[in-house]
Amino acid sequence: MRQAMYSLRKRVMVTGGAGFLGSHLCDRLLADGHEVLCVDNLFTGTKQNVEHLRDHPHFEFLRHDVTFPLYVEVDEIYNLACPASPIHYQHDPVQTTKTSVHGAINMLGLAKRLGCKILQASTSEVYGDPSINPQTEDYWGNVNPIGIRSCYDEGKRCAETLFFDYHRQHQLPIKVARIFNTYGPRMHPADGRVVSNFIMQALQDEPITIYGDGSQTRSFCYVDDLISGLIALMDSPEGVTGPVNLGNPVDFTMVELAQKVIELTGSASTLANADLPADDPKQRKPNIGRARDLLGWEPKVPLEEGLKMTIGHFRGMLDAQRG
Ligand code: NAD
Numbered sequence: 101m102r103q104a105m106y107s108l109r110k111r112v113m114v115t116g117g118a119g120f121l122g123s124h125l126c127d128r129l130l131a132d133g134h135e136v137l138c139v140d141n142l143f144t145g146t147k148q149n150v151e152h153l154r155d156h157p158h159f160e161f162l163r164h165d166v167t168f169p170l171y172v173e174v175d176e177i178y179n180l181a182c183p184a185s186p187i188h189y190q191h192d193p194v195q196t197t198k199t200s201v202h203g204a205i206n207m208l209g210l211a212k213r214l215g216c217k218i219l220q221a222s223t224s225e226v227y228g229d230p231s232i233n234p235q236t237e238d239y240w241g242n243v244n245p246i247g248i249r250s251c252y253d254e255g256k257r258c259a260e261t262l263f264f265d266y267h268r269q270h271q272l273p274i275k276v277a278r279i280f281n282t283y284g285p286r287m288h289p290a291d292g293r294v295v296s297n298f299i300m301q302a303l304q305d306e307p308i309t310i311y312g313d314g315s316q317t318r319s320f321c322y323v324d325d326l327i328s329g330l331i332a333l334m335d336s337p338e339g340v341t342g343p344v345n346l347g348n349p350v351d352f353t354m355v356e357l358a359q360k361v362i363e364l365t366g367s368a369s370t371l372a373n374a375d376l377p378a379d380d381p382k383q384r385k386p387n388i389g390r391a392r393d394l395l396g397w398e399p400k401v402p403l404e405e406g407l408k409m410t411i412g413h414f415r416g417m418l419d420a421q422r423g
């Protein structure tokens with residue numbers, strides 16, 4: 101058994117490995133017996149997210165910005181490096197686009213030199229403010245090219261273009277995952293995303309900030325499910341390039357989400373309305389037929405269960421802060 105595991109061991113690089121999704125991916129790859137090279141410039145990720153892996157004999161951390169070339173030897177690459185929450189990716193929008201575009205070029209160049217598989221963490225944001233619901237992979241999207249979300253949306257769209265051109269032009273084995281809203285432990289508590297905001301507000305009995313009238317919809321995938329989807333996509337047959345939607349197809353309005361968080365935390369918080377940010381998509385929900393057919397994947401963790409685990413994580417953080 102040990103022998104079999106050793107012979108299957110791969111050296112896997114995870115860019116953005118100290119972030120929310122990346123750190124869970126590092127955990128899973130190590131648990132599966134692989135070696136992990138975690139590459140991160142710690143812009144939004146933290147060393148704390150991978151602190152528990154520091155002494156793991158198969159884990160290595162490299163502080164590096166993917167907008168600069170990188171020469172290493174690996175068998176597979178997961179390219180997750182990119183700030184993901186609106187307040188983070190709008191903080192330095194030029195750097196956000198550089199990370200998506202120059203980062204993709206460098207990581208694709210690396211994969212091309214090594215002849216190795218590379219997976220791109222793309223996003224449901226490539227659909228923009230979608231005019232169809234649920235979104236299928238053949239929908240081209242409705243994206244504002246000059247708005248405040250464009251640095252992220254267009255950067256990710258250009259990265260997809262680069263992945264498919266390296267595939268067509270250089271026969272590079274690629275995998276493109278379009279990730280829909282994902283939540284869970286190790287989300288940054290101040291990243292402004294709706295799940296982290298609502299839970300932090302509820303745990304401190306502060307008003308829950310509903311942007312606009314709260315009728316906009318999102319579907320929320322628990323992190324463990326998403327990681328299983330990413331690995332299933334990476335391990336899929338060579339002909340499977342994607343793009344493949346990965347997310348939970350059950351959608352909720354933001355008011356419903358707020359009510360669920362209040363109920364699960366037993367909070368005394370009330371709802372408070374705030375301005376809706378520009379270009380905020382009105383609806384978002386994945387059609388996951390392709391992931392079901394090609395990967396045999398679908399999410400298993402219902403929102404209530406995933407929220408309880410996430411609430412437990414944030415409660416622990418607040419308790420630790422209070423001493
Ligand atoms: P995150 O901010 O926690 O992680 C991103 C990581 O990338 C951070 O550790 C950050 O320090 C690192 N990074 C940023 N710029 C970098 C650079 N130039 N060089 C090296 N490292 C850099 O966000 P996340 O939620 O874990 O998202 C991970 C990936 O998944 C992102 O590419 C994001 O676009 C994608 N995604 C996430 C979601 C979601 O709901 N969480 C949804 C769709 C897509």
Ligand code: UDP
Pocket residue numbers: 168169170171172205206207208209210211212213
């Ligand atoms: N690159 C890298 N690591 C490598 C190989 C390439 O970071 O191991 C970068 C390099 O900076 C290059 C980019 O990837 O600019 C694209 O590489 P490619 O071979 O596609 O193009 P070229 O080198 O011809 O520009």
Ligand code: UDP
Pocket residue numbers: 185186281292293294295297298309310311312314316318354376377380381
């Ligand atoms: N949102 C909200 N209150 C908050 C944070 C976000 O009502 O405190 C809304 C936001 O306007 C959006 C949805 O929740 O409609 C999801 O926002 P998030 O930033 O988590 O992700 P994205 O917009 O990228 O899907």
